[in-house]
Amino acid sequence: MNESQLVAQSYDFNALEQKATGLMDSGRHSDAIRIYFFMADGDPSLDAGYLGKRIAMCYEAMGMPYAAKYWYGRAVEENPEVRRDCKDARDRLEKVVTIDDLVSA
Secondary structure (H helix, E strand, O other), X not given: OOHHHHXXXXXXXXXXXXXXXXXXXXXOHHHHHHXXXXXXXXXXXXXOXXXXXXXXXXXXXXXXXHHHHHHHHHHHHHOOOOOHHHHHHHHHHHOOOOOHHHHOO
């Protein structure tokens, strides 16, 4: 077991989720993201896409649609059958998240 796995074991992930949800509810999305990234560190599945969804929700609430689109996509990749709401969110953002203004001649 590596050091980050040992540190992660010293936290109750249910308590972390409750704290992150409270931070989101109070508008502290960047702090919630810190907790979600901590929870995701070393978790290749992002808890079947749940953490990716929560990270995306934070980025979207912070007005960062490019990051939100990416993380909704990650959630769908991890669990396409369950994360249909994330697919819908990603599709919705697809219409506004472009780089056309940067690459058009």
